[in-house]
Amino acid sequence: MNSPLQNQLSLQLQSLFDFEFQEFIYFLMIIEYGLAHIQDIRSHKDQGADCLINLAEKTNICVACYAPQKVETKKLIRKINKDFQSYLKYWQKDYPCWCFYTNSEPSPESIKQVRELGTQHQLHGLNHLIQLIEQKTFPERLQIYRKLKINDEYIGRDFLERLFDEILLQPYAGKPIQFKALAPAILEKININTANEQESAEFRDLMISTLQQQTVVEEMLSAYENTDLEIIKYKVVSNYSFISTSSDSGFRRLLTLIHQFNNQYNRINDDELRCYISAFVWCIFSQCLIGVKQASSGENNGITAP
Secondary structure (H helix, E strand, C coil), X not given: CCCHHHHHHHHXXXXXXXXXXXXXXXXXXXXXXXXXXXEECCCCCCCCCCEEECCCCCCCEEEEEXXXXXXXXXXXXXXXXXXXXXXXXXXXXXXXXXXXXXXXXXXXXXXXXXXXXXXXXXXXXXXXXXXXXXXXXXXXXXXXXXXXXXXXXXXXXXXXXXXXXXXXHCCCCCCCCCCCCCCCCHHHHHHHCCCCHHHHHHHHHHHHHCHHXXXXXXXXXXXXXXXXXXXXXXXXXXXXXXXXXXCCCHHHHXXXXXXXXXXXXXXXXXXXXXXXXXXXXXXXXXXXXXXXXXXXXXXXXXXXXX
């Protein structure tokens, strides 16, 4: 079963027609091989090619694209044969490999047709494109998501999954703490963690601005096994406990923690991803796991970091 993000990628790729799809494949090839290796020939009479890939130590590649508004196997095969004949005439000598991209899933007949042209030639369809995107690093995927206008929530989910998994991969010594804190009224906790009313107002505004992202964070965290979830929480608490600031304000320490996570996991400094990092920290704060301790009748009513 495809994930929601895979479904979004599929829909957006299939919505690209003609020159839009050519533009996307050119963009994708730049990410795959680097701008220095790509020659764009779309502005000229292409003679059966949309871009050329020049690889000094590997086989050069000639790329052709096809994304009609209505997919028909017979027309696809005709297009394959027409572009391939142009490729043989103009490009084969310098570009031994020919790749044909389409944004639909190729039929068995079209796959067989390309195989008969030579084993070095390839036909790539929708599923291949999605797999190619998924294999990229997150910063590269983010560029592709933006290019395809993928909804920010799907991007945020992909980012959070990577963030949580990277936290779990970090060295860990000790037995996970079983966090069972009773979170206090959030406004009261905000006031305890701020030095004055101006800070309190700023804190409230920042939390409110990421409520939608906090919902996504909580949903994704709930999918983890208890042991993994406790390790994630423990490491956030541990990072927070080592933060020192010139201010006694818990709020300033929380902002420092967000800044540290942003530097570590959002090196491209994307604004939307920073919102998800903030939402993650606010969620842990709301559970009374980090921040200045709150006392009730002389006792702490939640587990918090120092």
